[in-house]
Amino acid sequence: MTDTISIPAAEPKTPTPRQVLRGRILRHKGVMVGGAVVVFIALVALLAPVLAPHDPYAQSLIRRLQPPVWMEGGSWTHPLGTDHLGRDYLSRLMYGAQISLVIGVCTALISGVLGTTLGVLAGYFGGRIDSLITFLVTVKLSIPTILLALAVVQLIGGSLTVVILVLGFLLWHQFALVARSVTMQIRDMDYITAAKTIGCSPTRILLTEVMPNLMNQIIVVLTLTIASAIVVEAALSFLGVGVKPPLPSWGIMIAEGRSHIFFRPWLVMIPGVALFALVLSINLLGDGLRDVTSPQGRN
DSSP, rough: OOOOOOOOOOOOOOOHHHHHHHHHHHHHHHHHHHHHHHHHHHHHTHHHHHHSSSSSTTGGGGGTOOOTTTTTTOOOBTOBBBBBTTOOOHHHHOOOOHHHHHHHHHHHHHHHHHHHHHHHHHHOHHHHHHHHHHHHHHHHHHHHHHHHHHHHHHHHOOHHHHHHHHHHTSSSSHHHHHHHHHHHHHHTTTHHHHHHHHTHHHHHHHIIIHHHHHHHHHHHHHHHHHHHHHHHHHHHHTTSSSSOOOOOOOHHHHHHHGGGGTTTTTHHHHHHHHHHHHHHHHHHHHHHHHHHHHHHHOO
């Protein structure tokens, strides 16, 4: 009889953290759906000069208030119809996505830098610095953001730059709260103690040890802040104190169409649905990122 040679079975490879994270993302419906919609709207906004069928500012009173293509009297020349000045609604919707995303992203970046810096300083050093920053956060939370933004923009004067700066300095408290909470948990970790023992300066510890461990939480807050900024901007523009016409802000489009809402409701519904879809998808993406980056990896 010949002896049989047994070949040991190959041990399964342990997935890397990056592979685990990729698997969680692909299995999470909120991240996939929200991310797909956000990417689609971002591409439409980026390629608006190429995709838009007409000049969003070109007026034609002869073609004013034409209905969308699916309604009686509509045509493919203006697939989403025209507004009260004869401007192509599809083109204005595409360029409006640019304004919403620019305001949302720029506002979130300004708020993120300011709030994260204050939150990290409060959580790491504690004491009087923590008390002062906590007091500022408490004061900010006691004042409704939309009312304060409405008052400040009204005093300064509405424009794209003003809206971005005002909202950027009004939405920082969300980053500060998260950064402070996480930093207070991190500052007593062994690797922070080891960095102090070998003589690392507080600045180096904050930049190389604390900040990398904050990034997952900050990214989640960043996405949610983008959605908040887009909603507040639309509200300000709707009230007439935000971005000024003729810029095709979705809030302005809703405000201009409200006088025709009973007879031409699509003038309000189209930008309203676009705004709803963008904000919902960003919230789905942010909530999903929170789930997939949590230690439990919730699905």
